[in-house]
Amino acid sequence: xxxxxxxxxxxxxxxxxxxxxxxxxxxxxxxxxxxxxxxxxxxxxxxxxxxxxxxxxxxxxxxxxxxxxxxxxxxxxxxxxxxxxxxxxxxxxxxxxxxxxxxxxxxxxxxxxxxxxxxxxxxxxxxxxxxxxxxxxxxxxxxxxxxxxxxxxxxxxxxxxxxxxxxxxxxxxxxxxxxxxxxxxxxxxxxxxxxxxxxxxxxxxxxxxxxxxxxxxxxxxxxxxxxxxxxxxxxxx
Amino acid sequence: xxxxxxxxxxxxxxxxxxxxxxxxxxxxxxxxxxxxxxxxxxxxxxxxxxxxxxxxxxxxxxxxxxxxxxxxxxxxxxxxxxxxxxxxxxxxxxxxxxxxxxxxxxxxxxxxxxxxxxxxxxxxxxxxxxxxxxxxxxxxxxxxxxxxxxxxxxxxxxxxxxxxxxxxxxxxxxxxxxxxxxxxxxxxxxxxxxxxxxxxxxxxxxxxxxxxxxxxxxxxxxxxxxxxxxxxxxxxxxxxxxxxxxxxxxxxxxxxxxxxxxxxxxxxxxxxxxxxxxxxxxxxxxxxxxxxxxxxxxxxxxxxxxxxxxxxxxxxxxxxxxxxxxxxxxxxxxxxxxxxxxxxxxxxx
Amino acid sequence: xxxxxxxxxxxxxxxxxxxxxxxxxxxxxxxxxxxxxxxxxxxxxxxxxxxxxxxxxxxxxxxxxxxxxxxxxxxxxxxxxxxxxxxxxxxxxxxxxxxxxxxxxxxxxxxxxxxxxxxxxxxxxxxxxxxxxxxxxxxxxxxxxxxxxxxxxxxxxxxxxxxxxxxxxxxxxxxxxxxxxxxxxxxxxxxxxxxxxxxxxxxxxxxxxxxxxxxxxxxxxxxxxxxxxxxxxxxxxxxxxxxxxxxxxxxxxxxxxxxxxxxxxxxxxxxxxxxxxxxxxxxxxxxxxxxx
Numbered sequence: 001x002x003x004x005x006x007x008x009x010x011x012x013x014x015x016x017x018x019x020x021x022x023x024x025x026x027x028x029x030x031x032x033x034x035x036x037x038x039x040x041x042x043x044x045x046x047x048x049x050x051x052x053x054x055x056x057x058x059x060x061x062x063x064x065x066x067x068x069x070x071x072x073x074x075x076x077x078x079x080x081x082x083x084x085x086x087x088x089x090x091x092x093x094x095x096x097x098x099x100x101x102x103x104x105x106x107x108x109x110x111x112x113x114x115x116x117x118x119x120x121x122x123x124x125x126x127x128x129x130x131x132x133x134x135x136x137x138x139x140x141x142x143x144x145x146x147x148x149x150x151x152x153x154x155x156x157x158x159x160x161x162x163x164x165x166x167x168x169x170x171x172x173x174x175x176x177x178x179x180x181x182x183x184x185x186x187x188x189x190x191x192x193x194x195x196x197x198x199x200x201x202x203x204x205x206x207x208x209x210x211x212x213x214x215x216x217x218x219x220x221x222x223x224x225x226x227x228x229x230x231x232x233x234x235x236x237x
Numbered sequence: 238x239x240x241x242x243x244x245x246x247x248x249x250x251x252x253x254x255x256x257x258x259x260x261x262x263x264x265x266x267x268x269x270x271x272x273x274x275x276x277x278x279x280x281x282x283x284x285x286x287x288x289x290x291x292x293x294x295x296x297x298x299x300x301x302x303x304x305x306x307x308x309x310x311x312x313x314x315x316x317x318x319x320x321x322x323x324x325x326x327x328x329x330x331x332x333x334x335x336x337x338x339x340x341x342x343x344x345x346x347x348x349x350x351x352x353x354x355x356x357x358x359x360x361x362x363x364x365x366x367x368x369x370x371x372x373x374x375x376x377x378x379x380x381x382x383x384x385x386x387x388x389x390x391x392x393x394x395x396x397x398x399x400x401x402x403x404x405x406x407x408x409x410x411x412x413x414x415x416x417x418x419x420x421x422x423x424x425x426x427x428x429x430x431x432x433x434x435x436x437x438x439x440x441x442x443x444x445x446x447x448x449x450x451x452x453x454x455x456x457x458x459x460x461x462x463x464x465x466x467x468x469x470x471x472x473x474x475x476x477x478x479x480x481x482x483x484x485x486x487x488x489x490x491x492x493x494x495x496x497x498x499x500x501x502x503x504x505x506x507x508x509x510x511x512x513x514x515x516x517x518x519x520x521x522x523x524x525x526x527x528x529x530x531x532x533x534x535x536x537x538x539x540x541x542x543x544x545x546x547x548x549x550x551x552x553x554x555x556x557x558x559x560x561x562x563x564x565x566x567x568x569x570x571x572x573x574x575x576x577x578x579x580x581x582x583x584x585x586x
Numbered sequence: 587x588x589x590x591x592x593x594x595x596x597x598x599x600x601x602x603x604x605x606x607x608x609x610x611x612x613x614x615x616x617x618x619x620x621x622x623x624x625x626x627x628x629x630x631x632x633x634x635x636x637x638x639x640x641x642x643x644x645x646x647x648x649x650x651x652x653x654x655x656x657x658x659x660x661x662x663x664x665x666x667x668x669x670x671x672x673x674x675x676x677x678x679x680x681x682x683x684x685x686x687x688x689x690x691x692x693x694x695x696x697x698x699x700x701x702x703x704x705x706x707x708x709x710x711x712x713x714x715x716x717x718x719x720x721x722x723x724x725x726x727x728x729x730x731x732x733x734x735x736x737x738x739x740x741x742x743x744x745x746x747x748x749x750x751x752x753x754x755x756x757x758x759x760x761x762x763x764x765x766x767x768x769x770x771x772x773x774x775x776x777x778x779x780x781x782x783x784x785x786x787x788x789x790x791x792x793x794x795x796x797x798x799x800x801x802x803x804x805x806x807x808x809x810x811x812x813x814x815x816x817x818x819x820x821x822x823x824x825x826x827x828x829x830x831x832x833x834x835x836x837x838x839x840x841x842x843x844x845x846x847x848x849x850x851x852x853x854x855x856x857x858x859x860x861x862x863x864x865x866x867x868x869x870x871x872x873x874x875x876x877x878x
Contacts, residue, residue, distance in 0.1 A: 051764065053763075071763070072763035072764060073763045073766050073767060073768050073769070074766075076763065076764055076765055076766035077766040081764075081765075082764050084760075084761075084764065088758075088760070088761035088764055089761070090754055090757060090758050090761060091758075092757050092758075093753070093754065093757070097750060100747070100750060101750060101751070101754050101762075101765050101767075102765055104747060104750065104751050104754075104765055104766060104767055105765065105766030105767070109747070149765070153765065153766070319678070372859070372863050375862075375863045376859075376862055376863065379621050379814060379818065380814060380862050382621070383810065383811065383814050383855070383858065383859065383862070384855075384859040384862070386807075386855070387852055387855030387856055387858075387859055390807070390851055390852050390855060391851075391852030391855070391856070394852055395852075514685055517678075517681070517682070517685075518682050518685060520678070521678050521679055521681070521682045522682070525676065525678055551693075551696075551697050552693050552694070552697050553693065554689045554690065554692055554693025554694075554696070555689065555690045555693040555694050555697070556693075557686075557689050557693075558685075558686035558687060558688070558689035558690030558691075558693070559686070559690060561682060561683070561685070561686035561689070562668065562683060562686045562687075562690075565672060565675065565679050565682055565683055565686075566671060566672060569672050569674070569675030569676070569679050570675065570676055570679065571679070
């Protein structure tokens with residue numbers, strides 16, 4: 001397998017405050033990588049840096065090409081679907097319009113209706129709500145819509161920022177089952193940022209542990225999950 | 238002037254600095270110790286300058302400086318509403334007009350001393366502003382702009398109405414006698430009015446400063462930044478918003494009264510929408526949410542149209558517009574943001 | 587009763603002017619989420635360009651099309667040159683720039699074409715329509731053009747991908763970038779379309795009110811009022827709102843004592859404000875549901 005995403009020596013600051021101190025990590029084609037860490041560790045900033053939403057330095061290689069410094073819309077057009085914190089739903093638009101917006105930068109317009117149907121197969125609950133304003137959906141439904149919208153891009157890479165945030169435990173479980181299935185069946189590559197380490201380690205191949213802007217530990221997810229210190233600090237058992 | 242859906246939309250994406258559209262710049266006044274001392278020094282220096290200035294300048298310049306302060310007071314009023322409470326108004330020319338006419342009518346018809354017209358004008362405007370603020374509670378953004386705009390558009394017409402002519406003097410307006418300096422002070426009328434305005438302005442400015450740093454001020458700002466959270470913390474948003482409107486109208490009304498006294502004349506066509514827009518421009522170039530900026534705004538309002546007129550008679554409007562654009566380019570958040578930038582650059586070194 | 591009907595008809599015919607302008611207002615609101623105070627002046631300037639072309643013996647419809655194209659490009663240029671550099675400035679600073687633009691355009695038009703009133707030809711003629719002296723052929727044509735434009739816009743925003751992308755970019759720029767929409771160009775496109783639409787409004791309005799640099803001041807205000815009354819999110823609502831404002835204005839002028847012609851505008855605005863207090867999103871605006 002080849003590397004889909006390779007991040008080298010990534011540094012970023014908000015004003016005077018440096019939040020990322022030279023991160024190095026990578027993601028295999030078709031793999032799932034997770035970045036774990038507490039609040040303020042720099043996880044969200046890392047995703048935002050990949051999408052050109054924060055100023056940063058270093059190298060971000062996507063399919064071997066440096067995308068650092070590209071605008072957010074250009075990164076999206078390369079096939080990077082970012083599901084941001086707070087989901088980035090177009091609340092004033094209908095569910096169906098949200099899905100169409102997911103595919104807005106695609107050139108193969110003739111396949112879009114087919115893909116929308118496919119999303120409705122994946123997420124039957126969205127089908128029931130297709131003409132409803134997205135803002136009226138429940139938290140879980142909105143998260144599903146966000147994932148479906150991201151898939152409409154036919155992404156090469158999905159960036160997920162805390163997909164479990166604000167959801168009931170049962171919904172979270174369902175969400176991760178869906179993500180696992182997507183990875184297995186659609187071969188979707190994912191970079192997942194999570195505070196819920198147990199869940200994320202369950203789905204990921206590789207894991208990186210972030211503390212105040214630096215990677216303090218990395219390795220296969222199974223190995224990280226078995227580590228005594230990680231268990232005590234992040235898994236709580 | 239974005240629609241009221243804005244808040245919801247922006248929460249969609251979390252705290253995105255470049256996505257978040259700000260109604261106002263929030264120059265978090267530099268609170269560091271050094272900054273405080275520097276600011277106090279600047280304040281005292283300006284004050285001393287303000288007190289000795291009339292001795293060295295011509296009467297007409299004194300008059301212009303007085304007019305600048307009057308506008309500044311009105312802009313402080315607008316700032317309390319827009320900068321600190323997030324409500325938008327194109328209707329402040331109406332409150333300015335009410336203040337001016339109150340002063341004129343009380344002085345010329347009731348024979349009241351000019352000093353007492355100020356509180357009366359302020360209180361009348363407070364009541365009007367509060368009452369206007371009540372229905373305005375339901376309106377936000379462009380809708381509030383339209384409602385306040387209606388107020389500004391109606392004012393000159395109402396002042397011209399024939400049933401009111403007995404009081405307002407109709408289209409002719411009212412001529413006011415200029416007051417002399419009291420206690421035999423060795424000042425001419427313009428100089429005295431300058432000091433009078435300076436003192437009134439100083440009191441109003443300090444009061445506004447205290448207000449915005451008080452509990453009430455924090456409640457006002459909480460309503461501006463997150464009305465839902467403010468309400469859930471037990472802030473009576475309706476009362477505060479209507480009161481903010483009233484208070485803002487109070488300041489503008491007092492400014493109107495002062496303006497009438499120094500100009501010695503009120504007429505309906507001095508109080509059109511143009512004046513409201515002028516206040517808004519003054520507010521923005523001075524810095525929304527920064528009280529001292531009002532002085533810069535007032536000066537802009539008074540002097541820049543004259544400058545434009547001098548540059549080119551035929552194209553004065555274009556020159557004025559281009560100057561305005563240039564200022565916003567250089568200081569997108571007004572003087573406040575500009576000074577803040579300079580301070581942070583200096584500190585950064 | 588006859589007076590009432592007459593006044594309603596007169597209201598509809600002036601309302602057509604406002605409806606036309608209201609449509610342009612909603613258009614730019616959709617694209618940039620602000621009301622553009624300079625829009626009336628831009629329309630006036632476009633109309634002067636058309637007038638100049640016609641003076642130079644260009645046939646009416648060719649001048650019409652040329653003006654629409656020039657305005658489209660001009661609108662994009664204004665966005666790129668004036669607004670792009672300060673896209674991150676606070677909203678109120680943008681409002682001040684609108685005011686500045688207003689001043690610049692008004693002054694420039696007065697300088698180039700002076701302030702004397704000029705007549706502007708109508709493509710529909712001015713014969714009375716259906717033998718009624720209240721609505722002329724031109725006003726009928728104006729209503730028709732407004733409705734056609736409305737349909738076109740509706741189709742554009744509802745059924746095309748660019749229309750969808752424009753709506754998304756205005757409502758939620760950050761998320762729009764994440765799905766690959768070039769937000770900044772969508773805004774520019776919105777400016778272009780709104781300016782083109784404004785130029786059409788200007789050319790339709792000019793035969794009625796005559797052409798001069800200040801022709802649009804009060805019309806833009808009524809247009810705003812109509813757009814807000816109908817609901818800024820709804821082009822159809824804006825057109826209806828424009829007609830409604832015309833009718834309200836005429837009826838207020840006729841039936842409310844002491845109003846006279848001077849107070850027509852304020853009264854119309856007061857009626858609208860009262861409506862808004864009860865229906866804050868306008869009569870036809872989409873009520874936005876938000877979860878707290």
